[in-house]
Amino acid sequence: MSQAPEQPRDPLGLTILVAVTFAALCSIRLTTLAMPYFDEVHYLPAAREMLAGGEYINREHPLLGKAILAAGIALFGDTPFGWRIFPLLAGVLTLFASMRAMWHASQSRFATFAFGFLLASGFMLLVQARIAMLDIFMACFLALAAWQFTAAMRKPEQGRSRLAATGLFLGAAMAAKWNAIPLAMLPGIAFFFARLSAGRRRLFTSRRGIPVPGVSLLEAALWLGAVPLAAYALSFWPALFMQENPLTGGGLFALHGEMLALQTQVLAPHSYESNWPDWVLNARAIWYYYEAVDGIQRGVLLLGNPLAMLLGIPALFWCLASGISERNWARTGMVAGYLASLGLWFVAEKSVQFYYHYFVPHFFLLGALALALDALWQAGNRRVPMLVLGSSLAIFAWFYPILTAARLASPQSFLDYAWLNGWR
Template sequence: MLARLKALRTRPYLVALLLGLAAQTLFSVHIDRPSRIMFDEVHYVPAARALLDLEGPRNIEHPLLGKELIGAGIMIFGDNPIGWRAFTSLAGTATVLAAFAFVWLLLGSMRPALVAAALTALNQTLYIQARTAMLDVFLGAFLLWALVVMLWAMRGTPGQVKRRWTGAAVLLGLAVGTKWAAIPYVALAGLAFILLRLRDARLAKRPLLSALSGKGQPHWPGLATIPGLLLLGTVSIATYFLTFLPAFFYQQAPLTLAGLIPLQREMYALQTQVLQPHTYQSDWWSWPLMLRPIWYFYEWDQGAQRGVLLIGNPVIMWGGLLAVLACLWAWLRSRAIRPLAVALLWIASLAIYIVIPKSLGFYYYYHLSGLFLCLVVPVAFHHFDRGRDKGREEWFAFAALVAFVYFYPIIAASPLRDSQGFAYWMWFNSWR
């Protein structure tokens, strides 16, 4: 048995398959609970139905891709809770696998990669989004896989690098085609590409202008900097616009090429409009502290009182903040670039919401940041453990599992004792 477990360390594809099966099972069990539309499904399920019937524009403040994927689930599994949420559950599984692949490529070690996947699956916000017909789970899946493919593209022959880089650009375009919140990540990807090239030139004691060349580069060999940036931009933009293809076939007010850019302006106006105050609104600084979770559902359903509270796993969300500080300390102390990179991912994901023009914020905007914490934690443990296999990260993952089991009844719409049954889990008044 021990020999078989050791063999798995050199077979990441088999491990990924097992992880995928486990994650999909977790996200699929009782996915039809609640049996009715909950929270923002009220916007996206009707929009997906309209897309299937090609009726006409609906929910135009967001691009089409996420609603197209929800519609695909309805087309395959029917217009029911399973159909609404089928593809979101697949996106949740894809997110778990992306976390595994990212840490595996970054560190080349199975232990932290498995911990990253486990924490991602136990991250309660992913669990809930994977079982809710909303857009954010697709956004996270596409963005994480874009990061994975960019990381994969850092190594390989020049021909491989270009193909993988193009694949990353396509995934970024699909992320933007899901939700405009992905746009800053396209810019950040280009910025990271430039900064890493400049760092490589400095470490090699070459002129900084050599960073523009694709020759002799330790990362993305054969890909010159300016052509690489142009490829990233043009492919991601082209992919984004291709996601609007169904709109050209609407029965009412079909989209035209001349109307494609004006539509973007209309979407921007809707995205930046000043909205009325909302019960569940919250500020960006409160999200890491989990001060204001969101009740996606709290009603009598299928013969019982049920609830779905969008709340993060406290072990991951609060413990992850310490891991961010640890990664920053690792860089200050020893200039460790990998811990710094994942810490900056989390910092940038939160900083975006300080800048973008949104009149209201909600805790589910923190979804991507929560995913990045699941990468930060194992990277921090790996760095400070220094290969001594003390197993501290496994204990952290076990604590996250205990918290997940504790919160399970109010994240999985399980039957509650009565209408006040939720009070058991309300640690703070702001959680009510």
Template sequence: MSAVLRRFADRPWPVALLIAVVAQLLFGWRLATPTSLVFDEVHYVPAARTLLALARPQNIEHPLLAKELIGLGIWLFGDTSLGWRALSSVAATGVVTGMFALLWLGTRRMRPAITGAVLTALNFTVFVQARIAMLDGFMAAFVVGGAVCLLWAMHAPPGRVGRRWAAGAAMLGLATACKWTAAPYVAFAGIAFLLLRRGRPDRWRGLDAEVALAVLGLGSVAVYFATFLPAFFYAEQPLTWRTLIPFQWTMYQQQTQVLPPHTYQSAWWTWPLDIRPIWYLYERVDWAQRGILLVGNPAVWWGGLVAVAACAWGWIRTRDVRLGVAAGLWIASFAIWPAIPKSLGFFYYYYLPGIWLAIPIAVAFDHWRARVDRWDEAYLLLVAGLFVYFYPILSAAPLAGERSFLRWMWLRSWP
């Protein structure tokens, strides 16, 4: 493996393309099964249909972009289960490929970059969200894409840094236009820029701090509002320039309303521990008993927490920037949830923080290479083995009967 990696050490593009193809094949296999609406598709697919027809406002508690993309899939592939989910699978492929790019740009080494991409593809939640028409997958793809552009800008020559930085700002604006939980990443990007730039003028050469922050803030906001343009053409209750800003307050009220208790609700602190997953589907459909369980790969979920702690401790001792960023990204992305004013919490809110776990794992293996030797290969085999074992209840594969789920219920809180 090491010889192969050395051969492609300075050629990330062919490897990235190969990763994207493999990921898309993984996510796209039997994508149209089940053929009925699953879980929150009952909200977002009808909203996408209404948006595609420019009929009227629907599902107004969230911005429009993710529903516009679901609608685009319907327009391209038809109003079927394939059309509903097609672009979700593409978004997940973007997440996996983006994680490869992030780690390659951050470490300039192929081994941690490939490790991070594999961990992302097999962490269970990316696979499940790739195969359902929900908002989170699109939001995550744009956040990861934005982070890649901003990090790519750090290594750019002066003539190109501005364009790459602006592309990153636009990506974060698009992420927020999918779901508001992406908005804190605009602030994270600004803080990271100031911290990483301090004392290192070679980073983002030719980009003034004031200009960078202005482009990041104003650019992301402008792109966010641009995604509301279709709503100006609704047949009923169209948006206007006067109502665009007040509509944001209406969305906020919808998102923060007090909701009745839900079967699958869970506290934010339980998400990293994999305590309360969600059954997106468990019923007889398409002539077979099928299940889709949104649960984290235990090796990634629990191993990732160990890696976060190791990277944080390593940063305290050595002030290695890579260790600090690897730990800090997950810590910051998870820390926002106790402060978000939502009356109910659900495990899928942890989708993006769960994706970031691949970074501290890959960075920790790379940093302590002399100690761990090739244990990362054994760890990847464990992750892949668990993916294969859980695959039937991640992919809506046919099951033997109604009680087949018991085979995979490791914790009492999982059923």
């Protein structure tokens, strides 16, 4: 008699353990820097104005991320804890949701663990989860959308509700920061081409076939097209209560014209500016903070884990080749997500760009590396994956003080971490 196919066990408990450990690492010295630093100086004043119903500032970005920061101030006070508690929670949720998405996409316990491990030790998620910026909220909503979309394909009996949740989270991601727009388009495009490949005669109305049986292409357009746009539009509701209502005299369309003009204005050169080739090579870091206060030297460096970021590049090429040849949609999805999120910066008319714009692409880079390590693991080669993960952890441990504003020995301590000139 033929045996039943093996059913891999859901690594939910392991996922929670990784997320809780990451939360603990993020919380250390969260409030040590008692003043706003780096781009907190832009977003915190905007959040305060939203709370007071005052001036509409920081007009180039949507409102949702700043509204979440305002909620933190309202609940916990206008203090470093109030500023940064919701970014920290968003970072932990980002890690958890990313691992859930990997599980549903790969059905591999090791790939799920490796992805979470690489993200937690990859520097960027930790640093962005400890600062009151908008990027962590955008990443959080994108990770939640990826979780729900992959779960919809894996569990078609929950497909309708999962797709609806996907749409809501995609709209929220765009409402946090516009960088999410290319990725917000991917689920709908993927659904269309998957259903097209199923060869249904009634392409738009048939409910049979991949990626989510029971949901027609027309219905998917509602959940993955109309719902995100509606959620995005509703995110501007707090603007109605500002001293200067930006929705009068042209409404959302006029406001977005102004936002686009602000996004594409020519800015003065910045000492930390870089572009996408620098990001891919991990060649240009940003010092979010490096000062001595009361005789104590501290610093915060935004950089990618040098080992994982470089190994991720060949892993992407492997995912592309093996994903196409083996029709593995998890691998091709990593490549598509990477190209969509990074490709924005090939054409973006933004005069000054920074390494933190690589934050979202780096999720797909590390996801590709996790899938490549998983392939080795499943083939019986346990040594290489464990060596990579162990080395990633060792490098993370070395850099941890400069990622979390620890006390440094001297003003020249940055040389312990600035291995390249582009990291200085």
